[in-house]
Amino acid sequence: MGNQNEVRKNFGQRASKYRLSTTHGNPVDLERMINLIKPTSDDIALDIATGGGHTAIALAKYVNRVVAIDISPEMLAEAEMASKQESISNIAFRTEDVHNFNISDSRFDIVASRFAVHHFSDVKRALREMCRVLKPGGKFYILDCSVFDGEEPEKEINRIELLRDSSHQCSYSPRLWHQLLKELPLTIDHTSLLKEQYELPRWFDRMGTEQNSREEIFRILNSLSAEGKIRYPFCDDYITTYRFEILATKN
Ligand SMILES: C[S@@+](CC[C@H](N)C(=O)[O-])C[C@H]1O[C@@H](n2cnc3c(N)ncnc32)[C@H](O)[C@@H]1O
Numbered sequence: 730m731g732n733q734n735e736v737r738k739n740f741g742q743r744a745s746k747y748r749l750s751t752t753h754g755n756p757v758d759l760e761r762m763i764n765l766i767k768p769t770s771d772d773i774a775l776d777i778a779t780g781g782g783h784t785a786i787a788l789a790k791y792v793n794r795v796v797a798i799d800i801s802p803e804m805l806a807e808a809e810m811a812s813k814q815e816s817i818s819n820i821a822f823r824t825e826d827v828h829n830f831n832i833s834d835s836r837f838d839i840v841a842s843r844f845a846v847h848h849f850s851d852v853k854r855a856l857r858e859m860c861r862v863l864k865p866g867g868k869f870y871i872l873d874c875s876v877f878d879g880e881e882p883e884k885e886i887n888r889i890e891l892l893r894d895s896s897h898q899c900s901y902s903p904r905l906w907h908q909l910l911k912e913l914p915l916t917i918d919h920t921s922l923l924k925e926q927y928e929l930p931r932w933f934d935r936m937g938t939e940q941n942s943r944e945e946i947f948r949i950l951n952s953l954s955a956e957g958k959i960r961y962p963f964c965d966d967y968i969t970t971y972r973f974e975i976l977a978t979k980n
Pocket residue numbers: 733736737740747753754777778779780781782783784785798799800801804825826827828842843844845848849850
């Protein structure tokens with residue numbers, strides 16, 4: 730057992746915040762995902778760790794059917810509510826852990842996951858499972874929090890993420906992502922490191938980050954090297970973050 734209880738607790742308590750989150754529901758990100766995947770009306774898609782359902786709902790508008798899984802029943806209830814609000818009826822919601830899900834091999838044309846891999850306690854196993862249920866020729870899409878390559882960001886920015894969210898495991902740098910992807914039966918079509926800003930205090934409030942952890946996060950940011958400060962500018966209203974995006978095809 731890894732951090733699954735912590736994930737259920739942290740997300741279960743704050744599920745509606747993730748449904749309402751403008752970060753997760755950002756239409757520009759969702760449109761870029763659709764343009765990369767190019768879903769078709771025959772496709773069956775799997776959304777891993779659906780959270781507030783933004784990815785599943787975006788895909789459902791283009792495909793035949795979506796299965797949306799999450800470890801948190803409260804998050805799934807929010808995702809289902811969001812789909813009803815949009816009159817979407819082709820999503821099946823299921824409580825599953827990505828590390829052990831009960832899904833047969835090669836079932837899906839699309840497997841997608843956004844803003845979730847950094848929670849997975851056994852990332853290699855989770856990624857293998859995602860590939861196992863994808864058909865050969867199927868599309869594999871990930872968008873997740875990332876950090877710049879290098880010892881300082883890989884250590885210090887992950888320390889910040891863990892202070893904010895006790896269920897955080899690792900935001901992988903591009904260097905680490907490429908090591909993980911090399912072991913999977915995938916042909917990489919596209920990767921990119923995207924720079925973003927998190928609005929404060931909204932980013933803290935979404936996870937209920939304690940005041941002393943917020944202060945420690947600013948102490949870490951203030952003590953970054955000169956190069957780190959250029960890559961991770963911040964002020965009272967925002968901090969800088971990076972995301973890694975992947976589109977691949979199953980061999
Ligand atoms: C930030 S939310 C995901 C946002 C969502 N994908 C979107 O596009 O808006 C992260 C989700 O990962 C889920 N999660 C974390 N670990 C998981 C696991 N091992 N299996 C399934 N879901 C998991 C959490 O319950 C939470 O709902």
